[in-house]
Amino acid sequence: MTRRVAITGIGAVTPGAPGTRGFWETVTGGKPTFRTITSFDPARFRSRVAAEVDFDPDRHGLTSRQRRRMDRAAQFAVVAAREALADGGLLLSDLDPVRTGVTVGSAVGCTVSLEREYAVVSDSGRLAVVDPAYASPHLPDYLVPASLAREVAWDAGAEGPACLVSTGCTSGLDAVAHGTEIIRDGGADVMLAGAADAPISPITVACFDAIKATSPDNDDPEHACRPFDATRAGFVLGEGAAMLVLEDLDAARARGVHVYAEIRGFASRCNAFHMTGLRPDGAEMAAAIEAALDEARIPADGVDYVNAHGSGTRQNDRHETAAIKRGLGEHAYRLPVSSIKSVVGHSLGAIGAIEVAASALAIDHDLVPPTANLHHPDPECDLDYVPVCAREQRVETVLSVGSGFGGFQSAMVLSAPGRWG
Structure with a gap:
């Protein structure tokens, strides 16, 4: 088993x-x-x-x-x-x-x-x-x-x-x-x-x-x-x-220890496209999102929060927005998305683990971290990016995504322990 x-x-x-x-x-x-x-x-x-x-x-x-x-x-x-x-x-x-x-x-x-x-x-x-x-x-x-x-x-x-x-x-x-x-x-x-x-x-x-x-x-x-x-x-x-x-x-x-979250699903894809470039449709990240949800056996509308890659480059933010819409469908417009890189920066390989930690803590505290410095939303980035202030809400399932040079695209699904059986 x-x-x-x-x-x-x-x-x-x-x-x-x-x-x-x-x-x-x-x-x-x-x-x-x-x-x-x-x-x-x-x-x-x-x-x-x-x-x-x-x-x-x-x-x-x-x-x-x-x-x-x-x-x-x-x-x-x-x-x-x-x-x-x-x-x-x-x-x-x-x-x-x-x-x-x-x-x-x-x-x-x-x-x-x-x-x-x-x-x-x-x-x-x-x-x-x-x-x-x-x-x-x-x-x-x-x-x-x-x-x-x-x-x-x-x-x-x-x-x-x-x-x-x-x-x-x-x-x-x-x-x-x-x-x-x-x-x-x-x-x-x-x-x-x-x-x-x-x-x-x-x-x-x-x-x-x-x-x-x-x-x-x-x-x-x-x-x-x-x-x-x-x-x-x-x-x-x-x-x-x-x-x-x-x-x-x-x-x-x-052993009676506190459980922050359960790791339910993961998937990665590569765009085989360009060392630093990204296709605007976000197809590869969307494919990783869909595969991670499939492994987790959680529907797209079961996600409560997306911990975004959110690097702050024009190319990445638009690519990621498209990927979230493609991977989650209409539900993408109904859930919060935020980037902690707006606060702690982009620590390259370390940030993915730091974001998993933030995702687990969001579940543990029912609190969504904000996207700092978001005052003039890009019309092409039209999701709910939780500007400036953290948001209290029920968080039982989090999707955390990452994008890396070389075309690497990864997605992980975490949930409150026992939330999905």
């Missing part, structure tokens, strides 16, 4: 207030966390704003050796996983190591450390032939993104399945889905599943400057990202992590 998968623990490292509680208060408060980049001098770049995490590894209990070894993204993942385990009422001594697994999503891996180490071995780019004598002994870890999953597994003592999923901006959604499948198939009893990215670095900013995907509104950072707004000009780069404890629903109930 296929097992049903519950989310019983949530850990978050995101811009704004710390931890999962701080994250939820930040996104439902609707006040963007954007500011001029502080981690390096951004003066030479077109887009100079970001949603940075005020992160103190000492406060989170990371040892000096861990801080020296781990990239910033790995530190985020480990801290989020620790919070998720504690939130799920699990001690390391409670876990059967070989029945505990890890799946982490990341789009750009250990970018901060890789760029830093290249600057050192090349003398800030002056040397065409680098000098390896100056390289950190941990440089191989930064080259291999799977080191993020390994760090989480080491910290939790998890000896079961462990992997890294890297599918661009859908990495977080896809990693949670992979962890769900492992639980369903009986490959593990507990999965730590989520994603982490720390992409705020010169190389990443330069890449998005080149294609003009990020917002150039540097003089007004707070309002730089405006999903679904007619004046929008691009997304704001973010960073962070979210990790979830996934386990069999019956097992969770047996």
Whole structure:
């Protein structure tokens, strides 16, 4: 018998207030966390704003050796996983190591450390032939993104399945889905599943400057990202992590732990069309939505809220609007849709897991986060995008969708435990 998968623990490292509680208060408060980049001098770049995490590894209990070894993204993942385990009422001594697994999503891996180490071995780019004598002994870890999953597994003592999923901006959604499948198939009893990215670095900013995907509104950072707004000009780069404890629903109930939500269905598609371009009809995302609902055995009109990709680019917002209409039919006009990227930015591979966390919390609190900075709706984006203020309403089923460079389109359906039998 296929097992049903519950989310019983949530850990978050995101811009704004710390931890999962701080994250939820930040996104439902609707006040963007954007500011001029502080981690390096951004003066030479077109887009100079970001949603940075005020992160103190000492406060989170990371040892000096861990801080020296781990990239910033790995530190985020480990801290989020620790919070998720504690939130799920699990001690390391409670876990059967070989029945505990890890799946982490990341789009750009250990970018901060890789760029830093290249600057050192090349003398800030002056040397065409680098000098390896100056390289950190941990440089191989930064080259291999799977080191993020390994760090989480080491910290939790998890000896079961462990992997890294890297599918661009859908990495977080896809990693949670992979962890769900492992639980369903009986490959593990507990999965730590989520994603982490720390992409705020010169190389990443330069890449998005080149294609003009990020917002150039540097003089007004707070309002730089405006999903679904007619004046929008691009997304704001973010960073962070979210990790979830996934386990069999019956097992969770047996041990009396709080269940945030049940993961009911998932699907992904690729448009096989363009590296960064999207077809305006949203057909591939719509196909993912329909397949996820089919797996969940939930009708389109059973969805109460759509947690949107909502990046704030003209192309994406119109594509996604079309996909939601195509995937949900007339019901699309009767339910709220919102983008938390308007508050915490776009943390690339991490954001999908962060959005799954927000979806589970929306179910748990019967509260829909708002789309910040939405004051001038685009006529082509004509759904209910919950502008500016959070909305109290019954939320029993959430559809969370993601879209990534390369044509990746993913959709996940979550519900209140027991809502659909």
